[in-house]
Amino acid sequence: MRVDGSAPATSAATADSAVTRHRELLERAVQATRERSYWSAFPESPSPRVYGETAAAHGQQAFEALLGRRFPLDQDAAGGWVGAERSPYGRDLAVTYPRPDLDAALPRMQAAVPAWRDAGPLVRAALCVEMLVRINERSFEMAHAVMHTSGQAFVMAFQAGGPHAQDRALEAVAYAYEEQSRYPATAVWEKPQGKRAPVRMEKTFTVVPRGIGLVIGCSTFPTWNSYPGLFASLATGNGVIVKPHPRAVLPLAITVQVVRQTLSDSGFDPDLALLVPEGDDERLAADLAVRPEVGIIDFTGSSAFGTWLEEHARQAQVYTEKAGLNAVILDSTDAYRAALGNLAFSLALYSGQMCTTPQNIYLPRDGIDTDEGRKSVADVAADLGAALDRLVGADAAAAELLGAIVNGDVLHRVEQTAADERVAVASRVVHHPSWPDAQIRTPAVLLVDVADSGPHDQECFGPVSFLVTTGSTQESVDTFRRVVTAHGALTAAVYSTDDTVVEAVRQAALDVGVALSENLTGAVFVNQSAAFSDFHATGANPAANATYTDGHYVAGRFRVVQSRRHLPAAEAPG
Numbered sequence: 001m002r003v004d005g006s007a008p009a010t011s012a013a014t015a016d017s018a019v020t021r022h023r024e025l026l027e028r029a030v031q032a033t034r035e036r037s038y039w040s041a042f043p044e045s046p047s048p049r050v051y052g053e054t055a056a057a058h059g060q061q062a063f064e065a066l067l068g069r070r071f072p073l074d075q076d077a078a079g080g081w082v083g084a085e086r087s088p089y090g091r092d093l094a095v096t097y098p099r100p101d102l103d104a105a106l107p108r109m110q111a112a113v114p115a116w117r118d119a120g121p122l123v124r125a126a127l128c129v130e131m132l133v134r135i136n137e138r139s140f141e142m143a144h145a146v147m148h149t150s151g152q153a154f155v156m157a158f159q160a161g162g163p164h165a166q167d168r169a170l171e172a173v174a175y176a177y178e179e180q181s182r183y184p185a186t187a188v189w190e191k192p193q194g195k196r197a198p199v200r201m202e203k204t205f206t207v208v209p210r211g212i213g214l215v216i217g218c219s220t221f222p223t224w225n226s227y228p229g230l231f232a233s234l235a236t237g238n239g240v241i242v243k244p245h246p247r248a249v250l251p252l253a254i255t256v257q258v259v260r261q262t263l264s265d266s267g268f269d270p271d272l273a274l275l276v277p278e279g280d281d282e283r284l285a286a287d288l289a290v291r292p293e294v295g296i297i298d299f300t301g302s303s304a305f306g307t308w309l310e311e312h313a314r315q316a317q318v319y320t321e322k323a324g325l326n327a328v329i330l331d332s333t334d335a336y337r338a339a340l341g342n343l344a345f346s347l348a349l350y351s352g353q354m355c356t357t358p359q360n361i362y363l364p365r366d367g368i369d370t371d372e373g374r375k376s377v378a379d380v381a382a383d384l385g386a387a388l389d390r391l392v393g394a395d396a397a398a399a400e401l402l403g404a405i406v407n408g409d410v411l412h413r414v415e416q417t418a419a420d421e422r423v424a425v426a427s428r429v430v431h432h433p434s435w436p437d438a439q440i441r442t443p444a445v446l447l448v449d450v451a452d453s454g455p456h457d458q459e460c461f462g463p464v465s466f467l468v469t470t471g472s473t474q475e476s477v478d479t480f481r482r483v484v485t486a487h488g489a490l491t492a493a494v495y496s497t498d499d500t501v502v503e504a505v506r507q508a509a510l511d512v513g514v515a516l517s518e519n520l521t522g523a524v525f526v527n528q529s530a531a532f533s534d535f536h537a538t539g540a541n542p543a544a545n546a547t548y549t550d551g552h553y554v555a556g557r558f559r560v561v562q563s564r565r566h567l568p569a570a571e572a573p574g
Contacts (some may be wrong), residue, residue, distance in 0.1 A: 211295015
């Protein structure tokens with residue numbers, strides 16, 4: 001309702017306790033977005049010292065209890081029950097989910113919006129925080145759900161699917177709250193008229209949501225990628241449709257279950273949030289995207305469908321995070337082993353199935369200078385392979401870093417490299433000690449030249465990367481600039497002991513709008529992004545059309561509509 005966060009007593013009374021409990025956390029989150037230093041609201045360690053001695057066991061039991069049955073979600077199921085998820089680790093989840101009749105459900109959602117709108121920014125933000133606190137309490141259950149839909153190893157599924165995703169959601173809520181609270185709820189406008197009495201008016205400013213939000217989930221990071229859009233739309237007063245990827249429904253079903261229960265407990269209509277699942281052979285997202293009720297779309301996934309959404313969903317504010325060709329420029333280093341170890345981890349983490357994983361590693365044909373002397377291209381290839389071997393080690397340890405391959409296309413892509421004469425680092429099969437049917441592969445690296453056309457000129461999602469030789473570091477920088485301008489990228493990295501080279505890459509990264517990491521050798525990696533500090537998916541190149549971590553990301557989800565009326569000349573202000 002009012003842009004300063006005030007709300008009518010009828011709705012504020014039902015959420016006073018949430019405001020009281022969470023206002024301090026909300027304001028601390030707002031502060032963190034301004035400072036950009038390290039801060040996290042939700043602990044990332046799955047340690048019993050953090051979450052309790054019984055939390056892990058209870059979370060696994062809760063997950064197992066969901067399998068092989070209808071998911072307990074109190075929403076319309078007139079569209080039937082759907083679901084056929086199979087874990088990348090080899091087990092059928094056999095969970096089915098209720099699909100609503102959209103022609104009946106969307107009018108109900110629209111009817112629920114005015115009360116949610118009138119609750120005001122503070123109440124909405126506090127209730128979103130309450131939702132996240134409740135989701136955090138189910139982090140172990142969520143970890144199993146993410147692991148067995150995305151293929152992430154358990155610890156990564158706990159962190160990325162749980163606390164890290166929750167932090168990203170809270171960050172979006174903080175931006176939404178701050179943006180909506182920027183202006184006063186009312187103002188007295190008084191214009192002097194010389195000797196005559198001034199003209200006086202009272203003006204009221206109300207936040208109006210843009211329309212129903214559509215969140216289109218992905219299979220690799222079902223919560224981490226979906227939460228910013230989901231909670232940004234809710235916090236700005238919109239109802240939200242959550243359309244999960246058919247192979248990764250369960251994490252978002254748990255999420256919608258918590259959101260709906262929190263809304264209901266606080267006196268709001270739970271139909272402000274709907275889960276809309278689909279089968280593998282459907283195109284429900286495309287149908288939903290062009291419905292006139294949909295005013296906001298959040299999508300993470302393929303460039304082809306992201307571009308289709310941008311071109312066809314004209315009635316909506318569309319936010320996309322698409323594929324890109326992430327790059328590393330190798331020029332020189334004074335920490336050769338540490339640099340290769342850092343790069344190896346970035347290539348191996350979750351089998352390269354991250355939108356931020358490096359793909360093209362550019363280096364001069366005549367090699368690079370290092371603290372161990374001049375290294376030829378062949379040396380770099382061999383030493384990178386050795387770094388990967390040291391990192392992944394035995395199968396049991398490798399499985400916990402690599403996770404499982406999430407779909408057949410990625411598996412086919414990496415298996416094809418075995419017959420490729422350009423292989424510099426060969427992929428191998430990894431056997432999971434607990435899940436024998438899991439499809440796990442170590443990364444493959446191919447050696448190509450910048451003058452050759454081939455798969456390095458397009459996105460190659462998964463554990464396949466390229467050492468791309470160039471005539472010089474300057475050609476590497478020029479190629480990086482050209483490729484990102486054409487195809488986009490979400491991350492880039494440079495290794496150089498020459499400040500002028502680092503500055504040249506920095507300027508190129510600014511020109512093409514991509515996040516840059518410089519000389520990373522420690523425990524931070526190019527494909528990691530920290531909530532409240534890093535600006536992920538800047539929206540400054542074709543890989544994304546919106547910054548997922550700033551006020552602009554939330555501002556397009558609402559408008560401020562005013563009303564005004566005359567005040568009697570004699571009436572005192574206020």
